[in-house]
Amino acid sequence: MSTSGQPQFRYTQTPSKVLHLRNLPWECIEEELIELCKPFGKIVNTKCNVGANRNQAFVEFADLNQAISMVSYYASSSEPAQVRGKTVYIQYSNRHEIVNNKSPGDVPGNVLLVTIEGVEVGDVSIDVIHLVFSAFGFVHKIATFEKAAGFQALIQFSDAETASAARNALNERSIPRYLLPEHVNSCHLRISYSAHTDLNIKFQSHRSRDYTNPYLPVNPTAIEGVVQPALGPDGKRKEAESNVLLASIENMQYAVTVDVLHTVFSAFGTVQKIAIFEKNGQTQALVQYPDVSIAAVAREALEGHCIYDGGYCLQ
Template sequence: MYGSSPNSMTANGSDSKKQRLDESPPSRVLHIRKLPNEVSETEVIALGLPFGKVTNILMLKGKNQAFLELGTEEAAVTMVNYYTAVTPQVRNTPVFIQYSNHKELKTDSALNQRAQAVLQAVSAVQDGSSPSSDPGVLDLTPPPSPVLRIIIDNMFYPVTLDVLQQIFSKFGTVMKIITFTKNNQFQALLQFSDPVNAQQAKLSLDGQNIYNSCCTLRIDFSKLVNVNVKYNNDKSRDYTRPDLPTGDGESTNKDHSLLDGTHPQRNSFASHGSI
């Protein structure tokens, strides 16, 4: 078992947390606690990506914890200092980061294959080489936009704007959504407040089913950096502008010209299958 004692792992007092943080010497291995259930390796790695090379990760999913190893102690210190001033969040849930008592992570690669595959993709991007073409290796290039373009495949049940907002808001603040039909496919443009949130949502949800065995999400970054929403109705919504009119059901956006022909989806489902 890596990290500190079980008692210190589960301590909840903010004073004791601050004391441990102050007493722990800097290490390039960071201990991350209070992670949401079913969090992915990519979401944890995304916390460290802005600060430098991520060299190893160990997930303790039963304990909602993880250990993240950065390439240098300096990068880890920068990360801890940043997240001391700004509360780190995963899926809109605050998490706690402190230095580990260990100076490096030694993991069994046979038991840690998924994490190693993700790290290989990260290394390829950070080293400037081409990421693996293996579809099982996730692309972790820096997010180009806070706007995601979403296509729903195998759509046996209606997918409403509210359902999309509920699913994607787990990863950050959803500001705007436009839904439309193009090439006989239900699509959406969804804008987060931060490109990193869009990246985390794409990494976690791309290829997932909204309902059991159907309504598969296909997600890419949009060329847009901002979505223009004119009306708040069943097909489009700007959550930052509750004063917008409902309009006549039409919504427009310069990214495409085939937004008409979309029919409002009024059925909503409480259960979201595998998500």
Template sequence: TIYGASDGTDNKKPRVEEAPPSRVLHIRKLPSEASETEVIALGLPFGKVTNILTLKGKNQAFLEMGTEEAAITMVNYYATVNPHVRNVPVFIQYSNHKELKTDAGNQRTQAVLQAVSAVQSSGSSSSDVQEALAAVSSPVLRIIIDNMFYPVTLDALQQIFSKFGTVMKIITFTKNNQFQALLQFSDPVNAQHAKLALDGQNIYNSCCTLRIDFSKLVNLNVKYNNDKSRDYTRPELPAGDGQPSLDPAVAAAFSKESNSLLGKIPGALNPLSAAAAAAAAAGRVALAGQAGSNGVLLVSNLNEEVRVYGDVQRVKILYNKKDSALIQMSDANQAQLAMSHLNGQKMYGKIIRVTLSKHQTVALPRDGLDDQGLTKDYANSPLHRFKKPGSKNFQNIFPPSATLHLSNIPQDVTEDDLRLLFSDTGGTVKAFKFFQDRKMALIQMSTVEEAIQALIDLHNYNVGKKQHLRVSFSKSTI
């Protein structure tokens, strides 16, 4: 028995003028909220599904099976077991069409079919196919950053992924010593396209590789809007206890430059057109292109720890606001690095605020003009850590922490000498550990703020025999 009749009535009695067997099936009486995924699921147990056309206004759909035999098996089965979608009985019959010629512009449908086809081609079980359908229906992506040479901020992820659709929520976290994120689009098809285009691509040249999969979650619960999590649909959310939030000036700067921030960073992912995204998915386009640079930071509540994250070229303390300055780094990568790690850190009892400046360079005072020493040029400074291309210093860039890494220690300098030296910066040394060769060590202060102060005071400190101590933040603990 074939349910329904070709004239669209609900008469369940077989009619003489029924359509002959065809691999295209006509499905009627679908609930208005039924998705393509649920319609495809009706045909999955019987063979490969090759196409689908939904008629939302009529609560109908056409489902094309891979073979006529699969369609016959499906119809015969549902003649004895009433098919349901969302607990609503539906009616299935052969269509007068022998194949579906649909517009490939139905992106959601194509995304679902691609996922199902890939799993079915691998010989996977029906449960695997169902899982693939569930995954491709999720608007949430799980993102892992491999080879994270430079830090990747929540804002950077938002700008990269928003090229494929509206990003609604992001949660970032560290798991198994890897930076990860959950990112929710407004539509599952946007998540599918972003995964196809970006999985395996580098955010920056030769580093920060995106590993992307679908999350089993279909909705993210974001409680706070800060540098770790963000719900773009609820700007009123609090920052949360102990979490730095963007002050109004910084937030305004981000909103003005949000569409071009990554575009100003050499090696950053460029905005992708639809054609470029399709080519990237096919592996033909390198996403890490070159762009213009802006290596100037606006820093409020100034200190010199920016040297840890790059080579400072020039500094200009603002004449009418002495606790703020423009700092020019050697390139925009370093400016982004310093901003990512230093914005929101505490120093001298104040919160440091760092954002990108609209200025491309810091101008030196005109000849003969005395600016009271507020502008200085460090281009020829011997303290540049990252001047040498490929320097191993690039591999040891970490956010501010209470534990400092010391190197270039003379053999005759003892643990007591170093403990005393670091105590004199005003902090408390909690732990100390020499490396085996005694040329390097870890020293732990009681707070991150104390460690920042010690680094400022003692990096390049002359410890004797023309040897200067090298100090940087460590990811290790003692």
């Protein structure tokens, strides 16, 4: 029995190769259903986000015994089936096939699921992915992650037509060789449609980007160029050169805003991103330039100086 008093299974139903899953996260996507079910057999069809709360789904196995195997496993397991930490209730469906639905990944949408084969994590940066897919239209958002299938990315366009053009051109193709590290011999793209329509990006980082929101916070631990300082020959801390500056703001008598910092730092070159955050009770900011040389000039000019009289200093 679950903590809510609901049994995870109903034993009175006739077995079917179609399983009915309940209590899913409301935004559960097709890829997550397949990930949960594929250890038990081949998935031939799914139907996501059904029910009044869009928290139910149907999954059709290729064979009845595969569906029985999944139900039997979780019926006897001490660990319930889960998606994103939520217990999923599984029962046989009263239908024996899912009709009027295309195979997983074939329903056109504005978000693509891209599996990048032949690479390790870190071989293909989010900037390279953005460059390749921007050839077909404005890319709104990108999220990258690792799954059992390998290194994957969700890429959001404004509409299904643009996403379809990108998929038709790039599916089963490779990222141009000159964009890849030397040790990567091939980089195969396998592209399908995602059930997502709008990705939830919380931070700009080397793993996720929202190109529609320049003021989205930058994750301080994930932004490119932020590394732990190395030690010099004398054993003292050696500052690593980077295109990202960390500014500590002291003697604050005025509100700190992204616009104020952008005005100050833009005097030395194009500012790509700014993030303001609190750390150990002190206000700090990350300022990203296109390259290390611009950042070095800005640091040399601004370090230890006040922005205006009685204002605050940048260390």
